[in-house]
Amino acid sequence: MSSWRDSLTNIPGTVANFINESASTASSYLHSQASTRSPTPTATVGSASEESAPQGEYKALPIPASLVKEQWRLIFTSDANLQDLNAAIAHCRDLVLLSEECSEERRWLVRHLVDLRYSLQELEEAQALASDVVLMNAIKAVVGHHFVPHHPHGRKNRLQVAAKRFYCDHCTAIIWSVVQASYICSDCGYLVHQKCIDNVKRVCANVLVSERQHPISEICPEIGLAAQNYKCAECETLLNLKSSWIEPRLCDYSGLYYCPSCNWNDNCFVPARIIHNWDFSPRRVSRAALQEIRLFLDRALIRLEEDNPKLFVFVEKLCAVKKLRQNLVHMRHYLAACKLAMEQKLVEQQMAGRRHLAQSNEFYSLSDLTQVESGALTEFLQGVFRAFGDHIRSCDMCLAKAYICEICSNNEVIFPFDDGCIKCDQCNSIYHRVCLTRKNMICPKCVRIQERRLQLDRMNSTEDAKVVPEGHPDVVE
């Protein structure tokens, strides 16, 4: 309790008063409640985070001026009960709906709404459990992070991590885990001393990732130190070229300058450089960028062909992967329509967590791209292709849905994913490539469809011509 109270003292002005006031009510609330019934343990923890959340957020993302009036209805403290929180959530939601799209206000409100909902859930869970154990394992929510106690030397992994040192993401000092309690964010992996937890300024990378939805697509979009007012982009420490303690360090991902405690010169590949230059060489990035890139790693978000169509010409491996994926998409249509394959869960079994690879061939995740370069993806996809092919060519139902080339009318069945076959983009018919070439690449089915349409139009127009003079003799004058 005392630690977070202390941390509040260095908050300036009205906010501090506001929070201190509520903190005193919090303790009185605790005292009064303790005797009557078992106190709702996480109510205090939840509210502690409640306070620190806005406190941190004022810096990370200040409350918009237009919302200051509403502040008292939105921000709750330790005495918040279910009713208060529910009311605040309802109010916040209304404000979200009223606010302008993509505005700062809406951004702030949505983040705040998430925090409020989280607190509510915590409170409800705590009330349901109502045991002291919860207090120990409680999750602390601070600027979007969900901190859980970190036990690096826990029972399981004592041997493995014995040699590894952990550093606090906030103060950069070593976490002496034997004597110092620490927390780790379950979403982004932010590691922090217990004593530092309420001063965390970096917004959780998970929040940023879900807001941004796409990794930064410009290569190192630098704005320069002057535009940053010679301040660290994260903690706003004044940067100085004279002292190496506060030297500006450029993050190659965000293009912003950071102080040495926010940029540890971690090396990581940069998404924009891969997309534009097919460059996987590691660059120096800030801690925030590293955590963000890690979270983007397995998300299939990159429309590579749209972003950089020429890449498929330059990189042969990519071309091979594209073709394989296109074939898998065709195969998936068969498997999705086949009861046997559904029963065997063939797709899940083969694709595991990478179903996007066979869903369409446009989206890539960052780890897909690194694996394209290493060749692992091609190998993986070839394995899947073989497994899918084995099923389709041995399953009667799948074979029944094969195609027959109507140009040569041979009884051999063909599939859209066969070599030497070509698909008409308009009517989805499949032909042998040689057969269609002989027909000057004119799809006979499309010709028939066209003819039929013309015929139908002619029929309709003659019908109309008959009907009109009969029904409305006045029309023909």
Add this chain to the structure above:
Amino acid sequence: MATRKKSLLKVIILGDSSVGKTSLMNQYVNKRFSNQYKATIGADFCTKEVVVNDRVVTMQIWDTAGQERFQSLGVAFYRGADCCVLVYDVTAPNSFKNLDSWRDEFLIQASPRDPEHFPFVVLGNKVDLDNRQVSTRRAQQWCQSKNDIPYYETSAKEGINVEMAFQTIAKNALEQEAEAEVINDFPDQIILNSQNNRPGNPDNCQC
């Protein structure tokens, strides 16, 4: 009509979406009807044993997708069909107009030996509904112009004429087989398996 090897009749049901192909099959095979519409994806078949001309034969009825967006897969199963059932909805004139194209597509994809005399059966479904749009006369005229195709008016919902229609289908399918035998000893089943057939040699092309 001496001894015959084959006792499996393959019947394909075609027609526009929501004319009642699946319902007709369900009514005939399971004697069930559901008012809920569920689009068929790709194709599926049901089997039913029927007695035709004192012979027990297994009828394999293929129900297909009428909706264009579910026709993304091939129709190799048309090959080796013994009879094709064309279904339209008597309350939807367009589904009737499209019978022509369904018939043509079928003949091209199935490429039967004698397209002129391949047995079709036309069913005008949903006669239980009030808002009828296609007259019996018009349908019969069309059927006559196409080499006297048998025509039935059915209701999958009430089970009207369904049994009789499929009896005819089975009978015609069986006759087609007999004729095929006369023309030419019916060849082995068509094996839909690329390995056993030609090894992708373009010289086999007939065009």
